[in-house]
Amino acid sequence: MHVGIPIAAGAVAIYMAARLIYLAFLHPLAKYPGPFLSKFTFARASYYAWKGDIHIDIWRCHEKYGDYVRYGPNQLLVNTAEGLQDIYGRRTSTKFLKSKHYEVMMHQAANTFTHRGGKDHLVRRRILAQGVSAQAQREYETRIATHIEKFCGAVFDGTATNGSGAWSEPRNMAKWCNYLSFDMMADIVFGAQYNLLGDDRFRYVTEMMEKSNVRISALVQFPSLSWLRLDKHLFQEAIFARNRFLKFVFRLLRDRMELSNGNVCGIFEKSHATSQLSYSTKSRDIYSRLQEARDPQTGAGLRKEEMASESTTLIVAGSDTTSCCISSVLFYLSDNPQAYQKAAQEVRSCVSSQDDITGSNLASCTYLRACIDEALRMSPPVGTALVREVMTEGTLVSGQPVPVGCEVGVGTYAIHHSSQTYPEPFVYKPERWLEGNAAARASFIPFSAGIRSCLGKGLAYTEITLVIANLLFRGDFKFADGELGTVGRGGNKSAVYGRHRENEYQLYDHIAGQKKGPWLQFSRRVLS
């Protein structure tokens, strides 16, 4: 044997031992408690991300170890309102960049979502914001209304209009909400009519997005999986799903670009209203707004490849999350008859006909908004910690000095269930949002906060409010009879600790929450 081999092996062993000792005892975060494995590796976090349980694991860790938890070799999670403000707040967030781990989500170049931060990100964000401004959102309402009409047609299908009280077949709302939110986003962003609600040809796309996200969520926690090319073996199905989704997106982008050049082709080819695939010219879509948008400060616009990347991100960022929230509100209203009655009464007295159901008419429905916010608190569509890297010397997070290069974050699900801020945190109580409780508001971060907060927040609220109001106005819904009606609940015998509560809607956190059910039945009201 070559004499160099044992020497090299010895050197590696000494380095590894020194590294383990450093991480366990000498690292600046060594004084913080946390799971033993997390001192040395992100593999543990990645495992929970792969299972979809990471939001629950972070909550469990805070229950066990307190407000400060070392969740990775150089990662500290905090569970305090002060920490939240320090990390994400508008005034201090320039001290942080998004974690390098976000890079695994990049395809070719960074977009507004995956950009680590700084001036370039702000320019992109200011441009993108013009596509979802309040004025633009009002114009998108016509597009949204068309899809909600189809959605209601589908879920109330087969129920009598004579007020006979007959209930529809059970419907899996996890799927129907996916179809609805994808149809809405494809139309708002690209003016494309995929009609997942009416036809099963493109329904595979939502499934591909979900499958692909399982891999991405594991990689975001532990990027070494891809450096070692382990993900290729561990997530074959997810990689296939990702490639199929990318193929779909490239075709859509190519067709949309052609359309901008004046050539109607591909999915936009058949422009008749009756066609399954058509281009909607009701009003400008986000894509056409972005083509014209210029940053008011620098005058910069988006190049062709940036347009492609930004508009695709909007579909991905806006579909699963919105679908998750709509399903969640439907679950909690079905499970809480008093809240249901109050929300239904409010909507039914606020509007007198289907045509009246508009964003501005529903603005006075404060109870309905509280129902949505409480669902977002209980089951946030993005429940994990959004991790940031400390960039400035002397940074304090919740009073704790954190060195440059370390990562910090607040688990959204964990802080949403802090019993100090939210008494009886696992009980669905929309009333808590009517009390003007500033502390509750300050810890409420379903859309994150500060300069990296969600750009689509206003649009998401508009979509969700319109969907729920339409359902409550047109009829009633309830959990399906029998076993099906329990899908989506916690309390299953094999459920892990944290999924044991029957009245909690269960999400599986893979970038955005994935879900099963609820299965609901619908019945129409007699409308005068």
Ligand code: HEM
């Ligand atoms: C209920 C629905 C939604 C929820 C809960 C949600 C949540 C979030 C969260 C938590 C973030 C921060 C992510 C991070 O820091 O890693 C985010 C960012 C973002 N969201 Fe949403 N989102 C929703 C809907 C939408 C919609 C409809 C759009 C598109 C119109 C959208 C576009 C974006 C974009 C572009 C960003 C990146 C902003 C930046 O980094 O500057 N989201 N969203």
